[in-house]
Amino acid sequence: MRILAALQSNARQTNRAVAAEVGLAPSTTLDRIRSLEQNEVITGYHAAVDLKVLGRPIQAIVALRLRPKTGPVVDRAVERLWALPETLGVFLITGIDDVIVHLSVADTDSLRQLVLEGISSIEGVVDERTSLVFEYRQKKVVAALGN
Secondary structure, X not given: OHHHHHHHHOOOOOHHHHHHHHOOOHHHHHHHHHHHHHOOOOOOOOOOOOOOOXXXXXXXXXXXXXXXXXXXXXXXXXXXXXXXXOEEEEEEOOOOOOEEEEEEEOOHHHHHHHHHHHHOOOXXXXXXXXXXXXXXXXXXXXXXXXX
């Protein structure tokens, strides 16, 4: 777990730096990292970006209801949402809504156009509710529970 925490905090650090941080030999650390990758505990490495710097400072959550709620309709809707360049994440959920999409756009006019012309026109979408995100926090280090 200490190796995972170290890599989640900074995936670009060297194996020697991780080993020093967690108090293990570099060879042991490398073996454990490789094992974590082989067992798909670590599924990849990525670069975090600043959406404001990219010109997409406005984030929104759009909750959608789909009808008919069949596998093919849901699958096609999710694929269309995922293909949008503004999409940050898509969630299939239970409850009143069926899908939640997390978006990042340049401004509220762009959001309006995206929701009215892009999302509402997707086959099966019968209702949408859009909420602006005032603040977004995401944990960078995920710890195991119960250990």
